[in-house]
Amino acid sequence: MSARILLIDDERAFCELCSLWLNQSGYEVVSCGDAESGLTAFNQAKQDQPFDLVIHDLALPPSFHPQDGLQSIQHYQDVPLLVLTGHDDRSLAVQAIELGAWDFIAKPVDPDMLKIIIARALDKHSLLKQVSNLEQQLQQRQPDTPDFGLIGNSASVQTTRELIQRISATQVPVFIQGPSGTGKEIIANAIHQGSSRKDKAFISVHCGAIPAELLESELFGYKKGAFTGADKDRKGLLATADGGTLFLDEIGEMPLAMQVKLLRVLQEGSYYPVGSRELEQIDIRLVSATNRDVPSEVQQGNFREDLYYRIKGLTITTTGLEQRKEDITPLVNHFIALYNQQHNTSLSVDNDACRWFLSTPWPGNVRELKNTLESAAAISLNNSISMQEIQLIRGDSAAAVTTSSGQHSEVASDASLEEQVSALEIKLIQQALDANQGNKTHSAQALGITRQGLINKIKRYGL
Structure with a gap:
């Protein structure tokens, strides 16, 4: 079955020409002249023959202002959306990508390049859907086991x-x-x-x-x-x-x-x-x-x-926690939430402190981690637990700590393969989220995984 493409552009001649190009490549194309009719067509097609890709011009009637076109992107998160405009503006392209667009194409359009971009978008989106379906099937097979007060996903x-x-x-x-x-x-x-x-x-x-x-x-x-x-x-x-x-x-x-x-x-x-x-x-x-x-x-x-x-x-x-370091972040989040509930506070743990908790050995395991966190919370002067509080409690033992510049402490040389993989995953996910201002869709694309897969890992590590 050929892929269905929704083309939204107010230039009738361009729509006819673009439809011809894409029909020759085996695609079925439906064109609309404005954002409202395009969105209506998209929603109506969801039940019977949903569209596989959307090509959306930004400068559409009645305002013909690209900023108004950017607001339409949010309605097409289920499929790849290619932004099409005559405005060769890099900042506009960046905004479109940040809002969830798959790619950005400036007019005049090269038909061969357009076909390559569409084929790549459809192939990758199809692969992501397959992976997402497999992840959902795997989750459905797993029994719904309560946590029994045991915090962590190891x-x-x-x-x-x-x-x-x-x-x-x-x-x-x-x-x-x-x-x-x-x-x-x-x-x-x-x-x-x-x-x-x-x-x-x-x-x-x-x-x-x-x-x-x-x-x-x-x-x-x-x-x-x-x-x-x-x-x-x-x-x-x-x-x-x-x-x-x-x-x-x-x-x-x-x-x-x-x-x-x-x-x-x-x-x-x-x-x-x-x-x-x-x-x-x-x-x-x-x-x-x-x-x-x-x-x-x-x-x-x-x-x-x-x-x-x-x-x-x-x-x-x-x-012990040394064998399941991936449980440390969920434990920190759990205990700080519990402390906030008990003391009517709104404390959080900053990034440097989180990295310190992850890299610190805990011979006393969960009990020691809980006591350290509660002690730091008790002496915190602001709404965030930082390395200042930790160093007051732990002294020299907190000296070798990660810094806010993005450097991470190395995993112990005798750490298991699972621990090293978990530490690397945490580091890469944090870097991707930082680079994409917390946008999960673009962070997932940068990491080469599905958005749902990223969300699952964020939950697993308590990020």
């Missing part, structure tokens, strides 16, 4: 979300392993909220924060007179979690003697409160977490092997 975060969605409704124990500050409690709470136990208690216990001699009484509770100071019965955290979810954070720090007693609870669903001979029955789902290498702890005799296999029903592994 493969690691997406896998974790998928696992949460799949296992929440089950009763299988869950073991979360990963560095500190990577959201293990958020994952545990998300599993609880997605389960049939969501209306019951979610009890979080940090095993390393409770002294070993108090951990048993805190978990199991005690009877009056069980020990000095036990002047009344007290229900333990196990009983409080009955019917709900018990989250044992840093379970790798639990003393061996307590591990034996916990194993009995998990095996039999019962326990004795301290100082009691009456067996208590409980029904809990266990989610546990640690930043330790538990298999190594088992080999060294620091963790019971039988307990390990009891709690590790399904393992979720979290990764």
Whole structure:
């Protein structure tokens, strides 16, 4: 099927001649003499036989002023539009391109050049449509997975979300392993909220924060007179979690003697409160977490092997920010929005500070990044967090930072291929957006990708 071209020009002789040229090349041409009738024809054709390309003169009746013609460009964003005018004005051409025109042709028109420009525009637009359709199909195939409070678009975060969605409704124990500050409690709470136990208690216990001699009484509770100071019965955290979810954070720090007693609870669903001979029955789902290498702890005799296999029903592994740098910008945007909401402010993070957050190692992971951002926000004197605030907080560690001249810090030499590709993509996208004053259509053309593809990457990196 031949491509349909809409020609909008007030010179009837030129329309007839141009139609002849293009008909000979196999194109179907419809011509109109003014902007209003051209737009009407374009809109009416959308349902049955839409136009594939528009050639639009800028100097049209009734005003014959090119600036008025520029305002018509916005109505033809779905197809390539070639601007045609007798005004050989470079600034006019630049304005037209900025507003979304595909190309600019000055009269008198060379028919051979016109045919080349049309063929190139149609070919590239067809390719962009195919890529856009494929991207949409890919997005439609992906399940609509909620974020569960996990911010970021890295493969690691997406896998974790998928696992949460799949296992929440089950009763299988869950073991979360990963560095500190990577959201293990958020994952545990998300599993609880997605389960049939969501209306019951979610009890979080940090095993390393409770002294070993108090951990048993805190978990199991005690009877009056069980020990000095036990002047009344007290229900333990196990009983409080009955019917709900018990989250044992840093379970790798639990003393061996307590591990034996916990194993009995998990095996039999019962326990004795301290100082009691009456067996208590409980029904809990266990989610546990640690930043330790538990298999190594088992080999060294620091963790019971039988307990390990009891709690590790399904393992979720979290990764540090060093392995998923593409999540840093979305996290910064999320935390600054949260801070603004909580403190009724309108802070933002300037470009240099954003680059610093991206290039800085975060051994404390998300928790450290959040604390740094909130500290900088707290001392900010303006509506923007800049390197001035960061240097006040971090001192010398913030000295090697990117500058506003466009220089970017290099990716670490030991960074993975994915990290290096992500860093390069961010740099190129930012440069394209800067060069095109934020215009996504022209930035996408400069990068050689579709506009929707650029938008997806901007969302992914939180730019």
